Amino acid sequence: MVVFEKPKALTDKVFHYCPGCTHGIIHRLVAEAIDELDIEGKTIGVAPVGCAVLAYDYFACDMIEAAHGRAPAVATGVKRSMPDRVVFAYQGDGDLASIGMCETVSTAARGENVTIIFVNNAIYGMTGGQMAPTSLIGQVTQTSPYGRDPKTQGYPIRVCELLATLDAPQYLERVTVNSVKNVRNAKKAIKKAFQNQIEGKGFSLVEVVSACPTNWGMTPQKALEWIDEKMLPQYPLGCYRDKDQEV
Amino acid sequence: MQEKTLMKGNEAIAEAAILAGCRHYFGYPITPQTEVAAYMAKKMPKIGGTFLQAESEIAAINMVYGVASTGKLAMTSSSSPGIALKTEGISYLAGADLPALIVNVQRGGPGLGGIQPSQSDYFLATRGPGHGDFHVLVLAPASVQEMADLTGKAFQLAMKYRMPAMLLADGTMGQMMEPVVLPEPKNPAAQPPAWAAVGTEGKRAHNVVNSLYLDPLTLERTNFERFQRYAQAEREETMWEEFMMEDAEICVVSCGITARVSRNAIVEARKRGIKVGMIRPITLWPFPKKPLFAAAEKVKSFLCVELNMGQMKQDVELAIRCKRPVDLCCRVGGMIPSPDEVLQKIVKANEQGG
Numbered sequence: 001m002v003v004f005e006k007p008k009a010l011t012d013k014v015f016h017y018c019p020g021c022t023h024g025i026i027h028r029l030v031a032e033a034i035d036e037l038d039i040e041g042k043t044i045g046v047a048p049v050g051c052a053v054l055a056y057d058y059f060a061c062d063m064i065e066a067a068h069g070r071a072p073a074v075a076t077g078v079k080r081s082m083p084d085r086v087v088f089a090y091q092g093d094g095d096l097a098s099i100g101m102c103e104t105v106s107t108a109a110r111g112e113n114v115t116i117i118f119v120n121n122a123i124y125g126m127t128g129g130q131m132a133p134t135s136l137i138g139q140v141t142q143t144s145p146y147g148r149d150p151k152t153q154g155y156p157i158r159v160c161e162l163l164a165t166l167d168a169p170q171y172l173e174r175v176t177v178n179s180v181k182n183v184r185n186a187k188k189a190i191k192k193a194f195q196n197q198i199e200g201k202g203f204s205l206v207e208v209v210s211a212c213p214t215n216w217g218m219t220p221q222k223a224l225e226w227i228d229e230k231m232l233p234q235y236p237l238g239c240y241r242d243k244d245q246e247v
Numbered sequence: 248m249q250e251k252t253l254m255k256g257n258e259a260i261a262e263a264a265i266l267a268g269c270r271h272y273f274g275y276p277i278t279p280q281t282e283v284a285a286y287m288a289k290k291m292p293k294i295g296g297t298f299l300q301a302e303s304e305i306a307a308i309n310m311v312y313g314v315a316s317t318g319k320l321a322m323t324s325s326s327s328p329g330i331a332l333k334t335e336g337i338s339y340l341a342g343a344d345l346p347a348l349i350v351n352v353q354r355g356g357p358g359l360g361g362i363q364p365s366q367s368d369y370f371l372a373t374r375g376p377g378h379g380d381f382h383v384l385v386l387a388p389a390s391v392q393e394m395a396d397l398t399g400k401a402f403q404l405a406m407k408y409r410m411p412a413m414l415l416a417d418g419t420m421g422q423m424m425e426p427v428v429l430p431e432p433k434n435p436a437a438q439p440p441a442w443a444a445v446g447t448e449g450k451r452a453h454n455v456v457n458s459l460y461l462d463p464l465t466l467e468r469t470n471f472e473r474f475q476r477y478a479q480a481e482r483e484e485t486m487w488e489e490f491m492m493e494d495a496e497i498c499v500v501s502c503g504i505t506a507r508v509s510r511n512a513i514v515e516a517r518k519r520g521i522k523v524g525m526i527r528p529i530t531l532w533p534f535p536k537k538p539l540f541a542a543a544e545k546v547k548s549f550l551c552v553e554l555n556m557g558q559m560k561q562d563v564e565l566a567i568r569c570k571r572p573v574d575l576c577c578r579v580g581g582m583i584p585s586p587d588e589v590l591q592k593i594v595k596a597n598e599q600g601g
Contacts, residue, residue, distance in 0.1 A: 011453075041449040044317075056455045062444035064316045065457040067339050070309040073301070077313020077321065078444070080297040081271060085446050103309070106302035 007031035009040045013057045020213035020220025023051060023119065025177045026186070027058055030090065030117055033191040034061065037198065043086040044078050046071040050092035051125040051212075069100020072107035075114045086197055088115040094124045097133040097157050104159070111168030111202040115193045118159060121210040122231065129215030133157045136234055141215070160207050160240040170202040172241040176209040176232065178224040185237075201243070209235050249429045256394045257282035257421040259429075260324070260350055260414065261290070263398035268435040269320040269348070270296035273307040275329060278362045279418040280352035283324040304329040308336030308349070315345035316456040318443030319435065320402050324350035326418075327368050328359060337411055338377025342458025344442075344473070346405035348398070349383070350414045352421035353554075355581040363581020364418030366503055369558035372415045373532045380470055382477055384412035384484070385531040387502040391425035397529070399430050404484055408476050409442075415531060417554060419504040419583065477533075486529035487538055491517065495524030497596050498542045500563050501552035502528050504583060509552045512589035521597045531559070536566040543567035548596050552576045552589055572599075 009031035017023045034040050043061040047053060049068035056063035066074040071089035079087045096104050096118050107114070123141055124130040131144040134156050138147040148156075160172045171193060175186035186208055193204035209231050211223035218226060239245075254262070261283045264272070272287040284300065291298035297314075301307035307323045314321035325333060330351045340347050353368045355361040372385045384404050386397040394416060401412035439445045444454045460466035491513060492498065501509045506527045516523045526542060528535050543549075548571050551560040557575045564573050576592040578584045 040447070042446040044444050044446060046313075053459065056457055060447075060453055062446055062453050063455045063457075064313070064444050065343070065455070065459055066312070067309065067335055070305065070312075070336070073306040073309035074313040074316070076299070076306075077271070077273070077310035077315075078317055079313075080299065080310070081314040081317040081319050081321075082445060102302055103306050106306065 007035045009034035009060050010058055011060045015058065016054060017051065018214040020211060020223055021051070022177045022210040025183060026117065026119055026208050026210065027055065029183070029187045029190050030088070031059065032187060033194050036191065037194055039086045039194070039198065042084070043088065044082070046075045046078070046087070046089040048089070048091040048095040050095050052090055052092060052119065053126065055090050069095050069098070070103055071095065072100065072103040072112070072114070072116065076107055076112050079112060079114050086115070086194060088117060088194070090117045091119070092125070093120045093122065093132045093134040097159050105163070105166070108163045108169050108203050108205065109166050111170070113197055113200060113202050115197050116205040117190065118205055118207045119210045120159070120207055120235065121212040122156070123212050123215045125212050125215050136230055156234060158235060160205070163205060164240040168203060169205065169241050170196050170243050171204040173239045174207040174209065174235060174237050176227055176237060178211065178227040209237070249431065251426045251428050253424055254391055254427050255282055255422065255424050256391045256416065257352065258286050259391050259395040259427050260398050261286035262429060263395035264322055264348065264402070265290060265294065265296070266430050266432045267320065267399040267402045268433045269322055269402060270294070270435055271314040271319060271321040272297065273299050273301050273310040273321070273323050275301050275304045275307050275325065277326045277329045279354055279421050280324050280326050280350065282421070283350060304332035305335060308333040311347045312336055312340055312345065315340060315347045316343070316444045318439035318445065320346070320348070320406070322348035322350065324352065326352050326354045327356050327365065330368060330371065334375070334377040337383060338379050338381065339458055340411045341377065341381035341383065342379060343456050344409040345411070345456065346409055347411045348401050348405060348414065349411060351416065353415065353417045355579065361581045362418070364504060364554060364583060365579065365581060366417050366505070366554035367558070367579065368415065369531065369553070369555055372413050373534070373562070376413065381473065382410070382532050384408070384410060384480065385415050386412065387415050387529060387531050388420055389503050389506045389527060391420070391423065391427045394420060395427050395429055404480070408480050410476070417503045481533040484530060485533040485535050485537070487535035488527040488529060489538065490525040490527065492524035492526065492542065495522050495545070496547045497521070497523040497550060497593060498546045499523060499525040499550045499552055499593070500528070500539070500559065501525065502531065502559070505552045505554055508584055508586055509589050511586040512593060515586065515590050516593045521593060523593050523597070534562050534566065539563060539566040540568070543570040546571065547600055549573040550576060550592055550596055552584065554583065555579060
């Protein structure tokens with residue numbers, strides 16, 4: 001009996017992610033959702049610019065590489081061209097909440113029937129650890145070497161809460177992957193975000209609070225603990241919109 | 248053969264795009280091209296197509312990128328400042344070898360500039376439509392009829408060469424009304440091209456639409472391969488029109504609205520016995536270097552008539568390898584030279600005798 005195996009929706013390409021990076025887990029959860037819903041052949045993914053830029057090599061479905069922050073616009077084009085296909089974008093915090101915030105908000109406001117997986121690790125990883133729109137107050141990064149100072153560098157953006165002010169989104173949930181229990185919850189949310197699209201319900205976004213041990217300067221274990229200690233107080237887990245639950 | 252109808256240039260573009268089989272339009276409001284979007288907003292929902300007013304010019308071109316990734320015809324239209332914003336997406340289209348149509352109904356610049364006609368995006372279109380080493384096909388209509396014809400042609404060439412095409416019109420072309428015979432309708436292609444990201448259906452390995460190549464040798468190869476296609480386009484797709492060039496001693500070079508003005512000036516100059524003709528580039532990239540080089544053997548001088556400070560003049564000088572003097576007759580900022588202004592320049596060139 002097979003107890004655990006690599007999902008079919010992942011290719012055999014070896015991940016380039018750093019030790020302890022949670023992108024690997026999130027990729028697997030997305031692929032498992034695709035497998036379980038049996039939609040790999042009709043799914044088109046949109047990869048971001050950032051640490052997950054090479055996601056197009058890892059997902060076995062058709063993939064498109066977007067410009068930095070533009071994945072929701074590209075996904076919109078794909079979905080309008082092929083409404084019967086399942087279209088998802090996979091984006092980091094700099095991509096989705098900084099340079100691409102306009103595309104993110106507008107795609108959500110249109111209720112575009114796409115699925116967005118938003119990986120929030122509070123830092124620009126690929127470029128070597130700069131301050132992100134979601135970096136915490138006091139967080140030391142390459143471009144906030146004295147800690148993020150709200151007087152000059154502003155406050156972190158809570159994406160789920162921000163999008164929840166819009167009428168259109170069908171489903172907004174924040175999850176994390178720093179424990180087995182949390183991984184299982186994340187899986188449920190990601191699968192639901194795809195299921196919603198299949199059922200034509202509209203815009204679904206799952207924010208995954210994620211770890212970046214390399215750029216946080218921590219061991220993988222400490223980084224997972226740091227999620228509980230520092231990230232979750234700023235980014236509380238939970239469902240911020242589920243139209244299915246509304247009366 | 249369809250009937251002759253009276254249309255605005257911008258509307259002719261929109262209708263011709265639909266007739267060419269385009270069902271996906273993304274735009275953002277900007278003068279003087281709004282009629283394209285307005286036409287699409289009315290028509291696309293009636294024929295099962297997409298009209299989407301994007302949140303920005305950048306989003307619009309990236310939506311085009313999304314549709315193009317699925318192998319379908321997609322377009323956006325804008326005017327100069329908006330086109331500048333789209334250059335990011337145009338570069339990605341070029342880098343991923345995707346076909347698309349970008350309409351630029353040019354207005355005066357730089358900056359916010361004005362809203363009157365201009366040809367000052369000649370460099371942007373032919374030199375720098377985005378970062379990196381690439382070209383877009385650039386077609387310059389000089390009548391409402393050509394607005395329609397070149398829209399279809401642009402889609403056809405973009406698909407053939409897997410590269411973006413830009414219809415580079417000026418505000419006059421967009422706003423003027425003329426009789427036009429619309430092309431025969433074509434249905435959107437039934438089957439997507441082999442490279443398109445449309446879902447594997449479990450029947451093939453995944454397609455990846457991409458412009459990232461971290462290995463420099465691979466990236467170099469993609470550039471070399473792309474430029475082979477460009478070379479073929481230069482050999483086979485260059486378009487121009489010659490007017491009264493048989494015995495010409497002065498060659499006017501002009502495109503778009505200024506070619507129309509120049510035509511009148513040339514007819515008037517001929518009445519005065521001045522041997523003048525015109526080479527009108529229809530494709531600005533590829534630029535008609537050969538006919539210009541050949542003309543340099545016969546004529547004494549060239550006169551560029553442009554709505555910019557002499558951007559095309561540089562291409563003419565390169566094409567004729569500076570064999571003959573090239574003068575410039577230009578108005579900018581939304582001004583258009585009168586036939587008389589062009590005539591005076593022709594008379595002066597005739598007196599100087601090259």
